[in-house]
Amino acid sequence: MDPFFYLIIFAGVVAGASTGLLGVYIVGMRIPFIGICISHAAMAGTMYAGLLGLNLNLGAIVASVAVSMSLAAIRPEKSRLETNVGLAILFSLMLGLTFLALGLVHGSRAKLLNLLWGSLLFVQRESALLISIMALVLIVFTVLFHKELKVLLFSRTIAAATGVHETFVYCLFLALCGVIISVNLKIIGGLMIYSLITNPAAAAYQVCRGHKSVVLTATLFGMLSAAMGFLTSFYLDLPTGACIVIVSTIIFGIASLYRCLFRKGE
Amino acid sequence: MKNIRLYLSRTQVKRGGRLVLDIDEMDIPGGTFAGVIGVNGAGKTTFLKVCCGLLQPDRGSVQFGDCDLTALNAWRKTNLRKRLGYIPQAAEYNADLPFTLREVVAMGRAGVRPLGARLTPNDDELIDFWIEKLGLSARRNQTFRSLSGGEQQKALIARAMSQEPAVLLVDEPGANLDFHWKHQITDIIDRLYQQTRITIILVSHETNLLPAGCRRIILLHEGKVLADDTAENVFASDALESAYQCRLETVDVGQRKYIYARSKES
Numbered sequence: 001m002d003p004f005f006y007l008i009i010f011a012g013v014v015a016g017a018s019t020g021l022l023g024v025y026i027v028g029m030r031i032p033f034i035g036i037c038i039s040h041a042a043m044a045g046t047m048y049a050g051l052l053g054l055n056l057n058l059g060a061i062v063a064s065v066a067v068s069m070s071l072a073a074i075r076p077e078k079s080r081l082e083t084n085v086g087l088a089i090l091f092s093l094m095l096g097l098t099f100l101a102l103g104l105v106h107g108s109r110a111k112l113l114n115l116l117w118g119s120l121l122f123v124q125r126e127s128a129l130l131i132s133i134m135a136l137v138l139i140v141f142t143v144l145f146h147k148e149l150k151v152l153l154f155s156r157t158i159a160a161a162t163g164v165h166e167t168f169v170y171c172l173f174l175a176l177c178g179v180i181i182s183v184n185l186k187i188i189g190g191l192m193i194y195s196l197i198t199n200p201a202a203a204a205y206q207v208c209r210g211h212k213s214v215v216l217t218a219t220l221f222g223m224l225s226a227a228m229g230f231l232t233s234f235y236l237d238l239p240t241g242a243c244i245v246i247v248s249t250i251i252f253g254i255a256s257l258y259r260c261l262f263r264k265g266e
Numbered sequence: 267m268k269n270i271r272l273y274l275s276r277t278q279v280k281r282g283g284r285l286v287l288d289i290d291e292m293d294i295p296g297g298t299f300a301g302v303i304g305v306n307g308a309g310k311t312t313f314l315k316v317c318c319g320l321l322q323p324d325r326g327s328v329q330f331g332d333c334d335l336t337a338l339n340a341w342r343k344t345n346l347r348k349r350l351g352y353i354p355q356a357a358e359y360n361a362d363l364p365f366t367l368r369e370v371v372a373m374g375r376a377g378v379r380p381l382g383a384r385l386t387p388n389d390d391e392l393i394d395f396w397i398e399k400l401g402l403s404a405r406r407n408q409t410f411r412s413l414s415g416g417e418q419q420k421a422l423i424a425r426a427m428s429q430e431p432a433v434l435l436v437d438e439p440g441a442n443l444d445f446h447w448k449h450q451i452t453d454i455i456d457r458l459y460q461q462t463r464i465t466i467i468l469v470s471h472e473t474n475l476l477p478a479g480c481r482r483i484i485l486l487h488e489g490k491v492l493a494d495d496t497a498e499n500v501f502a503s504d505a506l507e508s509a510y511q512c513r514l515e516t517v518d519v520g521q522r523k524y525i526y527a528r529s530k531e532s
Binding site: 153 | 318320340341344345346347348349350351352354358359360363364365366369370372373374375376377378379381382384385407408409411412425426429435
């Protein structure tokens with residue numbers, strides 16, 4: 001294998017690890033749709049930054065963080081709005097803005113549409129470095145706020161009623177979600193991010209007992225999905241993104257089967 | 267810190283232009299065991315959420331110890347809740363995640379320790395003490411989701427108690443439990459009160475579930491206090507019949523009073 005591919009595998013595995021870890025909280029809070037929602041916000045942000053002649057990365061990050069933070073405004077005990085419904089409304093707005101921008105862009109749209117599936121094969125050193133740094137930030141965050149995040153997953157009402165600074169940790173988490181999804185978007189694309197957030201974490205929730213084991217397993221499953229997906233696509237000469245998505249789904253299938261056969265009562 | 271007095275004055279909560287809670291004055295001195303009863307929609311849960319500051323009343327004040335909850339910002343209110351135990355209804359927590367029983371009980375210490383700090387050996391001791399005390403030692407490494415409804419309720423009691431609360435708020439502890447468990451949970455709460463003498467406010471629409479130690483009964487109806495007196499007086503008064511809108515009969519069984527609806531014919 002050409003050494004050029006090592007960088008691709010490295011970037012893929014880092015992206016898989018950080019989306020897998022992020023997924024533990026996103027799936028646990030039952031808001032997997034946030035992946036699609038934020039990636040469209042990032043796309044819209046990129047396009048409008050491009051139209052206005054601003055920095056593209058910055059545009060993506062600002063739009064993603066703004067959208068993810070606006071979820072914090074939906075308070076469970078105050079509004080009659082379910083978080084998932086709020087997400088769907090935000091998503092439709094982002095989709096509208098994206099298509100509006102597509103209509104406004106003159107010339108080649110291929111580069112923009114790339115954001116849908118990402119371009120792992122054309123990864124650059126700088127973006128690999130950026131996603132590695134953000135992955136480290138995410139790990140520090142989850143280690144530091146380990147005990148708060150657990151209560152948050154179990155019950156936001158209990159967290160709020162018993163002195164856990166849940167709003168603070170939740171807002172920080174949403175902001176981090178926005179940044180991580182938007183920096184990974186260029187590499188793995190909006191559609192793949194959705195499955196890399198959902199599948200490894202959902203698989204870990206099937207087979208694990210205890211929160212720590214869920215966190216480690218989901219991260220590992222994310223890395224495995226990326227590495228095995230890439231290798232499959234490399235040796236069989238198939239599209240990379242599609243292979244990664246399918247591998248991650250197969251991992252979930254195996255996890256479900258394992259649970260049915262060996263761990264039914266847990 | 268042991269005795270915290272709750273004092274509500276001219277407290278009103280409006281929802282959709284309708285008053286759902288309207289309390290002129292209520293004094294709950296430290297060490298009180300009060301049962302809050304009333305029909306569905308009488309404002310019981312609203313009352314509980316106002317008491318712990320989860321719900322900001324539209325008018326009036328809620329005095330928690332020396333502080334007025336309604337005048338505090340979110341951060342300081344959260345700090346105040348470190349000594350407030352809360353056992354919510356089943357709909358308010360996520361029982362599907364593979365947390366172990368010990369992890370759920372350990373959540374009680376999450377709010378007590380500062381943001382981002384680890385739990386200490388002293389916390390571990392307290393957590394194990396309460397698991398032992400509630401007879402859950404054999405189940406400590408089992409997942410919370412695999413426990414029966416009664417055992418889950420016990421685990422939530424252990425979680426709240428590991429917080430070493432000065433005030434314990436309990437919302438419908440018997441809901442969804444069978445006869446055996448309902449009474450076991452009631453007895454546990456009663457014993458906890460005898461041993462610790464902390465303030466307990468127990469909300470229940472089933473009057474038969476109030477423990478013997480619960481000397482004060484607050485009867486809510488359409489958000490207003492219809493009666494607030496000793497158990498004997500409230501159960502003997504007409505207020506109960508007018509709130510439940512049926513003829514009632516009281517039967518003494520041991521230390522407890524049982525209330526039955528009399529059929530129309532008799």
